[in-house]
Amino acid sequence: MHRFRTPWSLFPVFRHSLRHAGTPRAVLVGSSWPAKMAAPAVKAARAWSGLALGLRNAVLRLPGLTQVRWSRYGPEYKDPHIDKEYYRKPLAELTEEENYERELRKTQLIKAAPATKTCSVFEDPVISKFTNMMMKGGNKVLARSLMTQTLEAVKRKQFEKYHAASAEEQATIERNPYTIFHQALKNCEPVIGLVPILRGGHFYQVPVPLGDRRRRFLAMKWMITECREKKHRRMLMPEKLSHELLEAFHNQGPVIKRKHDMHKMAEANRALAHYRWW
Amino acid sequence: TMLKGMTRLISRVHKAKHGEQHEGQHYNIPLQDLKAVFPHGLPPRFVMQVKTFNEACLMVRKPALELLHYLKNTNFAHPAVRYVLYGEKGTGKTLSLCHIIHFCAKQDWLILHIPDAHLWVKNCRNLLQSTYNKQRLDQPLEASIWLKNFKTANERFLSQIKVQEKYVWNKRESTEKGSPLGEVVEQGITRVRNATDAVGIVLKELKRQSSSGIFHLLVAVDGVNALWGRTTLKREDKSPIAPEELALIYNLRKMVKNDWHGGAIVLTLSQTGSVFKPRKAFLPQELLGKEGFDTLDPFIPILVSNYNPKEFESCIQYYLENSWLQHEKAHTEDGKKELLFLSNTNPGQLERLCAYL
Numbered sequence: 001m002h003r004f005r006t007p008w009s010l011f012p013v014f015r016h017s018l019r020h021a022g023t024p025r026a027v028l029v030g031s032s033w034p035a036k037m038a039a040p041a042v043k044a045a046r047a048w049s050g051l052a053l054g055l056r057n058a059v060l061r062l063p064g065l066t067q068v069r070w071s072r073y074g075p076e077y078k079d080p081h082i083d084k085e086y087y088r089k090p091l092a093e094l095t096e097e098e099n100y101e102r103e104l105r106k107t108q109l110i111k112a113a114p115a116t117k118t119c120s121v122f123e124d125p126v127i128s129k130f131t132n133m134m135m136k137g138g139n140k141v142l143a144r145s146l147m148t149q150t151l152e153a154v155k156r157k158q159f160e161k162y163h164a165a166s167a168e169e170q171a172t173i174e175r176n177p178y179t180i181f182h183q184a185l186k187n188c189e190p191v192i193g194l195v196p197i198l199r200g201g202h203f204y205q206v207p208v209p210l211g212d213r214r215r216r217f218l219a220m221k222w223m224i225t226e227c228r229e230k231k232h233r234r235m236l237m238p239e240k241l242s243h244e245l246l247e248a249f250h251n252q253g254p255v256i257k258r259k260h261d262m263h264k265m266a267e268a269n270r271a272l273a274h275y276r277w278w
Numbered sequence: 279t280m281l282k283g284m285t286r287l288i289s290r291v292h293k294a295k296h297g298e299q300h301e302g303q304h305y306n307i308p309l310q311d312l313k314a315v316f317p318h319g320l321p322p323r324f325v326m327q328v329k330t331f332n333e334a335c336l337m338v339r340k341p342a343l344e345l346l347h348y349l350k351n352t353n354f355a356h357p358a359v360r361y362v363l364y365g366e367k368g369t370g371k372t373l374s375l376c377h378i379i380h381f382c383a384k385q386d387w388l389i390l391h392i393p394d395a396h397l398w399v400k401n402c403r404n405l406l407q408s409t410y411n412k413q414r415l416d417q418p419l420e421a422s423i424w425l426k427n428f429k430t431a432n433e434r435f436l437s438q439i440k441v442q443e444k445y446v447w448n449k450r451e452s453t454e455k456g457s458p459l460g461e462v463v464e465q466g467i468t469r470v471r472n473a474t475d476a477v478g479i480v481l482k483e484l485k486r487q488s489s490s491g492i493f494h495l496l497v498a499v500d501g502v503n504a505l506w507g508r509t510t511l512k513r514e515d516k517s518p519i520a521p522e523e524l525a526l527i528y529n530l531r532k533m534v535k536n537d538w539h540g541g542a543i544v545l546t547l548s549q550t551g552s553v554f555k556p557r558k559a560f561l562p563q564e565l566l567g568k569e570g571f572d573t574l575d576p577f578i579p580i581l582v583s584n585y586n587p588k589e590f591e592s593c594i595q596y597y598l599e600n601s602w603l604q605h606e607k608a609h610t611e612d613g614k615k616e617l618l619f620l621s622n623t624n625p626g627q628l629e630r631l632c633a634y635l
Contacts, residue, residue: 121616175604177604
């Protein structure tokens with residue numbers, strides 16, 4: 001979805017309520033009128049938003065609300081279907097519904113597919129998201145090359161270990177850089193997070209269960225910040241990233257430590273859990 | 279279409295027995311041989327691959343087979359024939375050259391291998407005025423590195439070949455007539471200031487004595503288009519230096535001329551390290567320029583092209599056997615078709631793609 005860059009902090013309420021229909025966030029500053037107006041309107045919108053992705057924008061075009069992330073496509077545009085197998089099916093094999101859907105899509109307006117979403121067999125959405133997060137200033141070429149060099153570095157390090165190890169250990173050593181990457185990020189995901197909630201004029205850090213997307217985002221964000229900041233000036237990013245990924249794969253290293261710190265803080269502030277109202 | 283049953287030629291078949299039926303198959307070079315024959319000259323990505331797989335495997339391809347055929351039938355009484363390997367970027371010119379060098383080393387030829395002539399015309403920090411000829415400039419660092427590698431590659435010849443002239447280095451040191459060539463090389467390595475002159479002497483002596491028949495000489499230069507282009511080097515007064523004014527280049531040009539007999543000259547063109555040449559240029563006329571082409575004329579051009587389907591399949595099989603392709607989808611038909619499309623059967627691109635899959 002095409003999103004414009006707007007300052008996030010303006011209307012945080014909308015940002016979160018647009019994405020997670022079921023989890024509103026607390027109002028930051030007491031008397032901000034859009035936020036007060038938003039709550040009932042958004043509640044109404046949420047009632048209808050058990051709907052398909054494309055229609056979300058239509059639902060929340062209510063007066064008085066400004067969306068933080070919005071796209072130039074109107075509500076009538078459908079998402080493109082990127083799947084070679086879907087289009088290769090001969091007409092005879094289609095079921096009633098699929099036939100109907102095909103005919104429908106011939107007349108509907110369809111959004112343009114983003115350049116990064118391909119029907120390549122080697123494509124991985126997690127890798128694409130991570131590359132986008134590593135990207136600075138729109139330099140996707142550099143970010144992608146760093147990502148590929150990281151995967152290559154991980155692979156070569158694992159091959160070194162494989163050749164140096166004995167026969168029994170060779171069965172345990174994982175050489176696929178993609179499985180290592182996915183497992184490392186999964187190991188770094190926190191289970192519980194802290195959210196600042198305003199009560200009686202003070203902000204309290206309240207432990208809160210995090211949704212899937214927030215957890216994945218936090219894992220990737222921690223990995224990238226750690227590699228950017230805690231490396232030697234002359235060390236290259238792929239080398240550092242591959243090192244950190246391998247450590248996270250084995251549940252060691254600074255990113256895992258940060259996850260554990262977050263868990264400990266949540267455990268320490270256990271008493272404040274009552275401040276959560278959702 | 280996948281050709282089933284592409285096997286690798288793992289056995290150490292004597293290189294002389296490589297024929298057309300071996301095209302597309304890989305052969306193994308033992309690692310000790312690698313260190314002895316190639317102290318320098320292998321492409322860096324190939325070195326990384328050798329380190330990762332713990333084995334060095336080269337694919338036997340048509341250009342190399344053609345060259346081997348010519349080399350096997352060389353007439354050592356005729357002047358040295360010049361063979362020029364040319365092709366687009368990443369097609370395997372340098373590795374074909376390495377194949378030839380390995381063959382000749384096994385046949386006990388003396389290998390004069392300049393790994394990359396482009397390194398001698400750019401990024402040189404210390405240029406000294408030559409002691410031998412005031413107009414020319416010395417490159418002590420590059421010359422000494424090359425001499426060290428030359429010594430590793432051709433140990434056994436250094437004691438056999440005798441110098442035919444007396445060379446005076448400075449007031450205290452000189453090399454007598456009849457002393458082994460190893461002494462000249464040692465002098466060049468220890469006294470870095472005289473390294474360029476030592477290289478010049480080595481080249482001159484080898485050229486003179488190759489006709490005598492004690493040894494066969496193979497001159498292998500990678501990136502020969504550096505000898506006749508421009509350099510990026512400048513003097514202290516910021517005036518540009520032409521390649522002729524560098525002693526190393528001047529001596530190498532004399533080597534590449536075909537006025538000696540008793541060996542062969544195999545050259546490779548390369549745009550990758552070249553200076554002031556457009557990226558898409560790969561033909562000899564474009565890369566060598568008028569001067570270079572006229573000097574090298576007549577030569578035998580050998581085109582190195584991308585993989586044909588059989589070679590591509592063989593390369594993929596090789597990677598699969600070493601379990602280099604770890605991605606699950608890479609084993610499937612769709613994955614192979616995609617690799618074919620993305621790399622356009624270019625060997626260099628395929629290697630880079632498979633590195634992260």
